[in-house]
Amino acid sequence: MFKNLKSDIPASIVVFFVALPLCLGIALASGAPLFSGIIAGIIGGIVVGGLSGSKLGVSGPAAGLAAIVLTAITTLGSYENFLVAVVLGGIIQIIFGVLKAGVIGYYFPSSVIKGMLTGIGIIIILKQIPNFFGYDEESAWDLEFFEIDGGNTFSELINILGNIHPGALLIGVISLLLILIWDNVLGKKAKIFKVIPGPFLAVVAGIVFFTVTQGNELLSIGSKHMVSVPVPEDLSSFVGQFSFPNFGVVFNHEVWIVAFTIALVASIETLLSVEASDKIDPEKNVTPTNRELLAQGAGNIISGLIGGLPITQVIVRSSANVQSGGKSKMSTILHGFLLLISVILIPTLLNMIPLAVLAAVLLLVGYKLAKPSLFKKMYHLGWKQWLPFIVTVVGIVFTDLLSGIALGMLVGIVVILLKSYQNSHFLHIEDKSNGKHKIKMELAEEVTFFNKGAILKELDSLPKDSYLEFDVRKTRYLDYDVIEILEDFAFKAKEKNIDIKLISKRGVVENPPSFIEFFKLRPKSEISLS
Known part of the structure; x- marks a missing residue:
């Protein structure tokens, strides 16, 4: 010291x-x-x-x-x-x-x-x-907006x-x-x-x-x-x-x-x-x-x-x-x-x-x-950094420290959920093969119930007479809510003439009769389910 x-x-x-x-x-x-x-x-x-x-x-x-x-x-x-x-x-x-x-x-x-x-x-x-x-008032030491x-x-x-x-x-x-x-x-x-x-x-x-x-x-x-x-x-x-x-x-x-x-x-x-x-x-x-x-x-x-x-x-x-x-x-x-x-x-x-x-x-x-330069820097980092930053600033100025932080954290959590929604899977559409659209969907390493909406939207938008390669080889955690969506999709796929190819570390399964049964039988080292 x-x-x-x-x-x-x-x-x-x-x-x-x-x-x-x-x-x-x-x-x-x-x-x-x-x-x-x-x-x-x-x-x-x-x-x-x-x-x-x-x-x-x-x-x-x-x-x-x-x-x-x-x-x-x-x-x-x-x-x-x-x-x-x-x-x-x-x-x-x-x-x-x-x-x-x-x-x-x-x-x-x-x-x-x-x-x-x-x-x-x-x-x-x-x-x-x-x-x-x-002009000296007691409020000079009161850091809240409403004094x-x-x-x-x-x-x-x-x-x-x-x-x-x-x-x-x-x-x-x-x-x-x-x-x-x-x-x-x-x-x-x-x-x-x-x-x-x-x-x-x-x-x-x-x-x-x-x-x-x-x-x-x-x-x-x-x-x-x-x-x-x-x-x-x-x-x-x-x-x-x-x-x-x-x-x-x-x-x-x-x-x-x-x-x-x-x-x-x-x-x-x-x-x-x-x-x-x-x-x-x-x-x-x-x-x-x-x-x-x-x-x-x-x-x-x-x-x-x-x-x-x-x-x-x-x-x-x-x-x-x-x-x-x-x-x-x-x-x-x-x-x-x-x-x-x-x-x-x-x-x-x-x-x-x-x-x-x-x-x-x-x-x-x-x-x-x-410093004004900090506002410029945060803006150029993109909206995912800028929005929680500016909400926190405005919240602190117009309320108080803890309320401003709470508002910034709330916006930050929403941003995280949006990022999770967007990053749950990777979708790639190829040219027609054997008269069918070939579509590859690869799930992320962790897929939670926050990702339900994004995955459901993609599956529902698949055209009739398609061929879906569903890849879960990188997935380490898969929420049961998502498995239920897959189970429902398997039933709808038959009506829309969509063939499903499930690819996992255990191998390949064509048109699995039940996603729930498939993941229940997984090795413990493969995918963790909630």
């Missing part, structure tokens, strides 16, 4: 600045104490980062759980009662890991994962535009009109240009520019801008446009920010319902993020998914015990880590320590960072996830 510090330290700084406002914003959107988001970020970095097998994945509080948390706190009566559900959810996740449920993560199609990354990128851009222009405050993604964009803050917009533009020039121009000319990350320089510029413009009526940036970290007066008030679970409600069935919901949703979001972060990893590392569930479970237990929000692996922070040049899990762990040290030693300094600066960082992260 220590051999890539030259890359991991700058990456951890960028992830820290991305994670800080997300931790605070998600806590705000969840109706939880602000410090609970910081706790979850610290645990996600240090504990989950240390236990996980993911080299580049970053964990912390997830926007996708905000609505669940907000509802659960109200349902369970208090935040302390809710923390019990977080701890129990962590235990359930560990059980998932022991049962090797992480294998589910390998069954998401590549087109859907790419659609998820692109959709998240678009959402980041749309949600951070208000911050960039100095908790009753608005939606596009209504917040419309509300920007007439609410633009000149100072926030100016430092946002300066930060954006500074990062682009620093990384893309100066970074290619001297190594020193690669050592100090552009986002760090933008944050420094933002603090200087805030300090210099104080008192200026036009450009001065108020507190609602700034990072807002809780500032404890002394050690006792810092410790007082921690909350602890009320285990007296552990036998309340509603607590267990919330716990299972947290475990299930957090596990699915984690597995999706694992697949996505592995997909954009330049070194193509493969994360052990069962170990990831164990790590997430341990993180949620500890987070719940000391007052933190539920934790998942999150693609926003993970992609920022990848794009900033992170090489190992050390960047994840270091970002957790940076969160811990900063809220203890420099909370006042953190509160001098304009949100427009961090919005500039996130806008670039979003763009890298949703």
Whole structure:
């Protein structure tokens, strides 16, 4: 973990600045104490980062759980009662890991994962535009289309009109240009520019801008446009920010319902993020998914015990880590320590960072996830890749992460069924032989009930007075539903004067009296029947 510090330290700084406002914003959107988001970020970095097998994945509080948390706190009566559900959810996740449920993560199609990354990128851009222009609402950290405050993604964009803050917009533009020039121009000319990350320089510029413009009526940036970290007066008030679970409600069935919901949703979001972060990893590392569930479970237990929000692996922070040049899990762990040290030693300094600066960082992260070239590439791969991809993107933008993924998966399954329908057999029609059309039909290696329609259609369309060579030599699995279709066809073939030649590994049978009896008598090593 220590051999890539030259890359991991700058990456951890960028992830820290991305994670800080997300931790605070998600806590705000969840109706939880602000410090609970910081706790979850610290645990996600240090504990989950240390236990996980993911080299580049970053964990912390997830926007996708905000609505669940907000509802659960109200349902369970208090935040302390809710923390019990977080701890129990962590235990359930560990059980998932022991049962090797992480294998589910390998069954998401590549087109859907790419659609998820692109959709998240678009959402980041749309949600951070208000911050960039100095119109700050809680919805900046709510990644769902329909927001908790009753608005939606596009209504917040419309509300920007007439609410633009000149100072926030100016430092946002300066930060954006500074990062682009620093990384893309100066970074290619001297190594020193690669050592100090552009986002760090933008944050420094933002603090200087805030300090210099104080008192200026036009450009001065108020507190609602700034990072807002809780500032404890002394050690006792810092410790007082921690909350602890009320285990007296552990036998309340509603607590267990919330716990299972947290475990299930957090596990699915984690597995999706694992697949996505592995997909954009330049070194193509493969994360052990069962170990990831164990790590997430341990993180949620500890987070719940000391007052933190539920934790998942999150693609926003993970992609920022990848794009900033992170090489190992050390960047994840270091970002957790940076969160811990900063809220203890420099909370006042953190509160001098304009949100427009961090919005500039996130806008670039979003763009890298949703580059126009990716749309072009997916389109040229054909409709079977393009359709699940674009449905996932649109679904995420106009609903939420899990709903968008579900829509993409549904379309992906339909595409698979269509491909199975089309690829069940090979049909070849030859010239007339002995006055009859000679037709060869060769079945695929696996033929299921999904293929019934295609095979039935072909058999019914055969002309009268034909000669059918039916080849099953390559077939290893043949569904009984398909055998019944063949049985019915054998009866119809007599009426249409169609001769049948059945070719199998056992030899050739002319006009078999019964396909069912033929396949029942097969050697066990030849064809498996359902």
